[in-house]
Amino acid sequence: MDEVKVVVAHSERATLRVGDVFLKIDADQTRIDVEVEAMSLAPVPTPKVLWREPPVLALAAVTGTALGRLGEPSPASPAAWAAAGAAVRRLHDAPLPPWRGRSREAFEADLDRECAWLIADGVLPTDLVTRNREIAAAALRPWTPVFTHGDLQITHVFVDGDDAITGVIDWSEASQGDALFDLANLTLGHEEHLDDVLAGYGTDVDRDVIQGWWSLRSLSVIRWLVEHGFDPSAPGCEVDVLRARM
Template sequence: MSSSPNDPGNAPASDLEIVVAHQARATLRVGDVFLKIDSEQGNIDAEVEAIELAPVPTPTILWQKPNVLALARVPGTALGRLGEPSPAPASAWAAVGAVVRRLHEAPMPARQGASLVDVAARLDGECEALTRTDLLSPEVLARGGEIARGALRSSRPVFMHGDLQLDHVFVDGDQVTGIIDWSAAGRGDALFDLATLTIGHEEHLDDVLAGYGGGVDRDRVRAWWAVRSLLGIRWLAEHGFDPAAPGAEIDVLKSLA
């Protein structure tokens, strides 16, 4: 689910919008209702399980039918968007950190997230493919790949959201009002969530960790920033997005390198 149409200040509640659509999944907004349509019923079932288990604010499940899940709009506004300054205060970022810690300490869902072996294989493939483009300089690509491999160490699995982009987190002042899009939730690395939340917003990492608490390896958070950036650049470029926009994936890699 995209955050933009979830903002109450946007389009009228009576219209319809295609939020995202690709071969396997689509999300539609009809007024205040989001319809998630998936070709694999197992994906819907896993998302429902995650929403019901998560001890944090989530969208209300309105109904579920074969291959379709209906969710209510969550209140509040997005924590921010990649490439733009966050409108939320430091206290809101800290509150999000505390909520994410609560999620990571909760009993885990049944689904296993992507294995480190799979991530490493994808990373190798993307780095190889990027050498055949002019999207990144050889120096930035090489350094980014080196940093990224620092993330690929085993860790104790937690209840991981799996796609904790800052525009999937909604706040009202310094209160977290909802976390959306649980389609990638499963057992996984806590630092992947923290990195996804703060990528492109390094200035708020301290705020998040103030709420999250200790025991966080900041170098591995940065390594996951590199992983996410390298895995996303070609897809973004091929689907009409600009990974070289200010604050976006290429900027992240340049700052790390």
């Protein structure tokens, strides 16, 4: 019998792996609804839905290996990163999903609240927070909505060799959103691969906006990461991303 491996577990959701099956358990069934529908609409490889019995969603494992991990050098080639950029472009060119994503105002309100907490509780130096808040302002501009993954971490993109994207996983945050938010999430902590991703994406983008999303995302998630047992100060992770902007 295959042993059960805990992939991730916290108070909101858990993912278990048993052989080639992933079992996702989520307290919020809306996220599962979004994930299932988004995977059915996305024009990129996604996991196969095996069955669903709330609160559990069973998915088949995708082949290949993850593009990398935050805080570690990526084993993937520049061509693989470019292939990821091309896959993201196909997603962004697809028809919009029928549900809206977070507004610019919501991102800004969350950012201001988290920056205030980071400074008031002495979690990060004031000058580090203030400088990155200034950089994050570039992301807070009007954007034309596209079909976004919404949580496009490198651990969610699987490749086989140099140019085959075998699967994109974890679609619970998919929505109408800013294309550059996806590109920033994909390259967070791996800025050296931004040129490769953009070569595959195939169009010019505003790099100041991508840097703004790097700062905004890192500032906004530190409290959540700490409260759920993750370490944003680990080498190469969110705090280092913020320090790189100084």
